[in-house]
Amino acid sequence: xxxxxxxxxxxxxxxxxxxxxxxxxxxxxxxxxxxxxxxxxxxxxxxxxxxxxxxxxxxxxxxxxxxxxxxxxxxxxxxxxxxxxxxxxxxxxxxxxxxxxxxxxxxxxxxxxxxxxxxxxxxxxxxxxxxxxxxxxxxxxxxxxxxxxxxxxxxxxxxxxxxxxxxxxxxxxxxxxxxxxxxxxxxxxxxxxxxxxxxxxxxxxxxxxxxxxxxxxxxxxxxxxxxxxxxxxxxxxxxxxxxxxxxxxxxxxxxxxxxxxxxxxxxxxxxxxxxxxxxxxxxx
Amino acid sequence: xxxxxxxxxxxxxxxxxxxxxxxxxxxxxxxxxxxxxxxxxxxxxxxxxxxxxxxxxxxxxxxxxxxxxxxxxxxxxxxxxxxxxxxxxxxxxxxxxxxxxxxxxxxxxxxxxxxxxxxxxxxxxxxxxxxxxxxxxxxxxxxxxxxxxxxxxxxxxxxxxxxxxxxxxxxxxxxxxxxxxxxxxxxxxxxxxxxxxxxxxxxxxxxxxxxxxxxxxxxxxxxxxxxxxxxxxxxxxxxxxxxxxxxxxxxxxxxxxxxxxxxxxxxxxxxxxxxxxxxxxxxxxxxxxxxxxxxxxxxxxxxxxxxxxxxxxxxxxxxxxxxxxxxxxxxxxxxxxxxxxxxxxxxxxxxxxxxxxxxxxxxxxxxxxxxxxxxxxxxxxxxxxxxxxxxxxxxxxxxxxxxxxxxxxxxxxxxxxxxxxxxxxxxxxxxxxxxxxxxxxxxxxxxxxxxxxxxxxxxxxxxxxxxxxxxxxxxxxxxxxxxxxxxxxxxxxxxxxxxxxxxxxxxxxxxxxxxxxxxxxxxxxxxxxxxxxxxxxxxxxxxxxxxxxxxxxxxxxxxxxxxxxxxxxxx
Numbered sequence: 047x048x049x050x051x052x053x054x055x056x057x058x059x060x061x062x063x064x065x066x067x068x069x070x071x072x073x074x075x076x077x078x079x080x081x082x083x084x085x086x087x088x089x090x091x092x093x094x095x096x097x098x099x100x101x102x103x104x105x106x107x108x109x110x111x112x113x114x115x116x117x118x119x120x121x122x123x124x125x126x127x128x129x130x131x132x133x134x135x136x137x138x139x140x141x142x143x144x145x146x147x148x149x150x151x152x153x154x155x156x157x158x159x160x161x162x163x164x165x166x167x168x169x170x171x172x173x174x175x176x177x178x179x180x181x182x183x184x185x186x187x188x189x190x191x192x193x194x195x196x197x198x199x200x201x202x203x204x205x206x207x208x209x210x211x212x213x214x215x216x217x218x219x220x221x222x223x224x225x226x227x228x229x230x231x232x233x234x235x236x237x238x239x240x241x242x243x244x245x246x247x248x249x250x251x252x253x254x255x256x257x258x259x260x261x262x263x264x265x266x267x268x269x270x271x272x273x274x275x276x277x278x279x280x281x282x283x284x285x286x287x288x289x290x291x292x293x294x295x296x297x298x299x300x301x302x303x304x305x306x307x308x309x310x311x312x313x314x315x316x317x318x319x320x321x322x323x324x325x326x327x328x329x330x
Numbered sequence: 331x332x333x334x335x336x337x338x339x340x341x342x343x344x345x346x347x348x349x350x351x352x353x354x355x356x357x358x359x360x361x362x363x364x365x366x367x368x369x370x371x372x373x374x375x376x377x378x379x380x381x382x383x384x385x386x387x388x389x390x391x392x393x394x395x396x397x398x399x400x401x402x403x404x405x406x407x408x409x410x411x412x413x414x415x416x417x418x419x420x421x422x423x424x425x426x427x428x429x430x431x432x433x434x435x436x437x438x439x440x441x442x443x444x445x446x447x448x449x450x451x452x453x454x455x456x457x458x459x460x461x462x463x464x465x466x467x468x469x470x471x472x473x474x475x476x477x478x479x480x481x482x483x484x485x486x487x488x489x490x491x492x493x494x495x496x497x498x499x500x501x502x503x504x505x506x507x508x509x510x511x512x513x514x515x516x517x518x519x520x521x522x523x524x525x526x527x528x529x530x531x532x533x534x535x536x537x538x539x540x541x542x543x544x545x546x547x548x549x550x551x552x553x554x555x556x557x558x559x560x561x562x563x564x565x566x567x568x569x570x571x572x573x574x575x576x577x578x579x580x581x582x583x584x585x586x587x588x589x590x591x592x593x594x595x596x597x598x599x600x601x602x603x604x605x606x607x608x609x610x611x612x613x614x615x616x617x618x619x620x621x622x623x624x625x626x627x628x629x630x631x632x633x634x635x636x637x638x639x640x641x642x643x644x645x646x647x648x649x650x651x652x653x654x655x656x657x658x659x660x661x662x663x664x665x666x667x668x669x670x671x672x673x674x675x676x677x678x679x680x681x682x683x684x685x686x687x688x689x690x691x692x693x694x695x696x697x698x699x700x701x702x703x704x705x706x707x708x709x710x711x712x713x714x715x716x717x718x719x720x721x722x723x724x725x726x727x728x729x730x731x732x733x734x735x736x737x738x739x740x741x742x743x744x745x746x747x748x749x750x751x752x753x754x755x756x757x758x759x760x761x762x763x764x765x766x767x768x769x770x771x772x773x774x775x776x777x778x779x780x781x782x783x784x785x786x787x788x789x790x791x792x793x794x795x796x797x798x799x800x801x802x803x804x805x806x807x808x809x810x811x812x813x814x815x816x817x818x819x820x821x822x823x824x825x826x827x828x829x830x831x832x833x834x835x836x837x838x839x840x841x842x843x844x845x846x847x848x849x850x851x852x853x854x855x856x857x858x859x860x861x862x863x864x865x866x867x868x869x870x871x872x873x874x875x876x877x878x879x880x881x882x883x884x885x886x887x888x889x890x891x892x893x894x895x896x897x898x899x900x901x
Contacts, residue, residue, distance in 0.1 A: 189436025
């Protein structure tokens with residue numbers, strides 16, 4: 047992906063969180079309070095809090111305010127607070143978001159926070175992500191290097207392979223797509239959008255030697271055929287990735303075979319992937 | 331004895347950032363038969379700061395560049411306080427590690443039209459050598475390292491915090507005590523080798539950039555078992571942290587590349603104040619100098635109402651800024667500002683701790699069986715770290731720790747932790763939970779951050795340092811009255827109390843070292859000793875725990891084994 051595409055993608059991500067649309071006063075306390083209802087595990091826990099607003103205020107700030115000023119026992123998780131770790135995923139009024147990069151809606155005086163869908167709750171807003179990672183592991187998510195490659199990643203930035211792969215990197219494994227996918231939610235065996243996106247990237251990667259194994263995994267029960275193209279995943283991705291597009295591409299590859307240029311085992315990638323001057327249909 | 335589980339492993343790695351996971355990968359490759367356990371306070375591969383790296387990774391790849399130049403840049407950046415063997419090892423290993431990250435780990439880095447890795451310019455370097463993937467380099471490195479764990483399958487103790495190192499009867503490392511954050515269960519993890527790789531402690535400042543996990547746990551644990559620490563006074567402040575009021579976004583970094591691309595820094599009067607501090611390099615000056623200039627402007631009453639200065643790159647045109655700095659634009663829009671179109675309020679933000687445990691180039695410490703890697707170790711960066719040398723450090727030294735651990739483990743017995751030490755560790759951890767009445771930890775954390783910001787921040791003096799020490803005394807006393815109501819499972823207030831204890835321990839050592847260094851060098855600026863003093867202070871400060879648990883300070887000369895500073899080294 048070149049800088050332009052990356053710019054467009056991130057701009058979209060920025061617009062999605064509403065930051066561009068609603069200009070907020072900088073650093074000044076906002077007016078009034080917001081009523082926050084939190085799904086709690088223990089039946090005797092407080093569920094509703096009147097939280098003082100300040101601006102800017104992310105959903106994560108709501109939770110920190112509850113923890114510090116209302117109920118220190120509230121369970122939620124976060125780490126980096128800048129949309130890189132992918133651990134603060136939850137549902138805000140039913141929509142899966144990253145708490146750290148989602149502003150508290152200025153036009154609502156009450157919000158509901160629930161744990162992400164499709165995974166068992168550990169406590170309050172904390173879920174057990176084991177199932178998500180089990181599916182991830184099923185696609186052989188790591189590079190299986192082709193033998194004898196000297197500098198296998200020697201792919202020009204504008205090469206068809208990089209154009210295909212680059213927009214699909216940057217997955218932060220936050221699980222927002224998994225939570226937003228009706229099928230991953232309902233069936234325990236669906237690989238889910240994130241794992242399939244990862245599979246697509248590795249199958250396209252000429253440094254990798256396990257494409258066949260992965261194609262088998264995604265074609266088996268629980269694979270790409272379970273997807274019904276609800277597009278919840280692509281809509282939810284906080285990084286602007288398109289897992290639904292990745293799944294569509296995998297289906298096409300199953301039908302037509304994985305497009306060349308892929309590196310011949312043992313050969314230097316730079317030769318096998320010399321720019322051809324045109325983008326094969328399947329790569330687009 | 332407090333109830334606990336017991337687990338044995340050959341190699342126990344504490345921390346799952348760049349250093350921890352590279353360590354696991356290398357140990358597994360060197361000796362696949364060894365059992366490896368990764369202990370991580372948060373999600374494996376998704377905690378800590380390697381993940382948050384925007385800019386990139388310095389490595390000599392171009393034939394026009396040289397290891398010697400990277401080395402000299404690193405020493406000049408570090409104001410010659412570096413352990414030269416550690417710095418030499420860093421720059422020497424970095425190209426190999428970049429290669430490995432691509433060919434073995436599967437990372438993608440940005441490449442040019444010829445297929446060569448594209449390296450960009452970073453402040454303080456004589457050559458464009460920073461490898462990157464857009465402005466999300468850390469996600470690529472950590473995402474792929476995390477994937478590698480599915481290949482080598484270490485035992486992952488996720489959401490498990492290490493409480494203390496435990497030694498055996500001979501004073502050698504025997505393992506760590508642990509607390510499962512999710513369940514509240516205690517454990518003893520016995521090991522032949524322990525690798526400490528938890529990351530630094532910059533979160534002890536009011537305005538700070540790191541992830542929440544970075545509360546100095548590793549350094550505090552090392553200190554408690556008697557390891558000497560060096561360069562603890564060297565805390566790096568990144569010049570451009572966001573100010574977002576009470577939002578947790580405050581302190582998040584706007585990347586260094588903005589200044590490189592021509593952004594202006596202005597005070598509240600609209601003056602480009604760098605003219606007064608570094609007229610030649612202006613905004614492109616080094617991190618320490620720019621941070622100090624901004625801080626001075628704010629302290630002299632020339633700051634914005636929010637207590638910051640502004641960074642402005644809008645003169646490049648909105649489209650250009652959006653194209654080149656998309657991630658940063660998104661970050662500012664999220665808080666109701668817009669980097670592409672207007673000045674954004676920023677402040678220096680505590681970013682990286684150059685100080686840490688004393689190690690050799692194979693990550694060994696004075697305690698047999700205990701290795702330290704990454705930000706938990708001191709000496710690589712001296713008095714100031716270059717942008718792009720941080721992720722290089724964590725992966726280079728993580729890899730070395732893995733190699734050393736794999737070689738060392740078969741020679742060492744499975745640790746037999748002293749039960750009294752383990753039990754003391756559990757009982758201490760339980761105190762805030764058992765206390766019926768007491769105060770919440772959050773206010774104390776805030777007071778610590780204020781005390782360090784005001785007394786031991788960008789600019790320091792003796793009076794301020796002594797006042798901060800006095801406040802730390804109070805906070806330590808108050809820590810003994812903290813109570814954390816709620817369950818043992820997923821009780822993050824309890825975790826905060828445990829974090830705070832480590833932060834206080836490290837803060838003590840930082841203050842002690844900052845008081846001792848009566849000169850200014852790199853990140854350490856003393857307004858009462860504003861000049862560098864190479865005559866007396868080409869020495870590093872060593873802090874060790876004395877019998878009463880208080881820091882004992884000593885100094886040792888820097889071994890100028892490879893290069894000496896030029897006659898006049900500016901502070």
